[in-house]
Amino acid sequence: MERVIHTQLSNFLKDNSIISPFQHGFHQGRSTVTNLLSATTDWIFSCDLKSNVDTVFFDLSHAFDTITFTKLFLKLARVGIGGELLGWLESYVVGRKQSTVVDGVLSPFLPVLSGVPQGSVLGPILFSIFINDLPDYLASHNPSLSVSLQLFADDIKSYQVVNTLDDAIKFQNIISSVFNWCDY
DSSP states (O other), X not given: OHHHHHHXXXXXXXXXXXXXXXXXXXXXXXXXXXXXHHHHHHHHHHHHTTOOEEEEEEEOTTGGGOOOHHHHHHHHHHTTOOHHHHHHHHHHHTTOEEOXXXXXXXXXXXXXXXXXXXXXXXXXXXXHHHHTTHHHHHHHHSTTSOOEEEEETTEEEEEEEOOSHHHHHHHHHHHHHHHHHHHO
């Protein structure tokens, strides 16, 4: 069932151009290579213009585990996923339990309060939808700047030409916006 839903979701996202062009993870024709080529090309053009490029790498550790269910469902609805499919996805994500085995001793099962199932077929695409609004969030909070950003799943690469103190302040605003998005 997961594969059927995944295929339908992937087709819907592709047909409607929903996934950000900055996202290179978990999508056909996109990879770590396309992510690196895109950023490297930008850096080379900037260097050719004798500009300095500052880059910040973010690794949203445990990102798959910390997705808030209500925010995920809100973002799914925003991209046009609703009705029975949204209900099915809610029942797929909510109500899971987990336990741990240490030295053969099983801990009590506890409810999973956030996150998407790792190692599942749907986990990566749900995460992609969850993080998909980050580039638009950064652009809306930094309207005078073109935000230079590359995503690969939960790894974010943000870079900017920084030739002056004013450029550095603007880039710091973008960095702060990434942190604000994480709390948003």
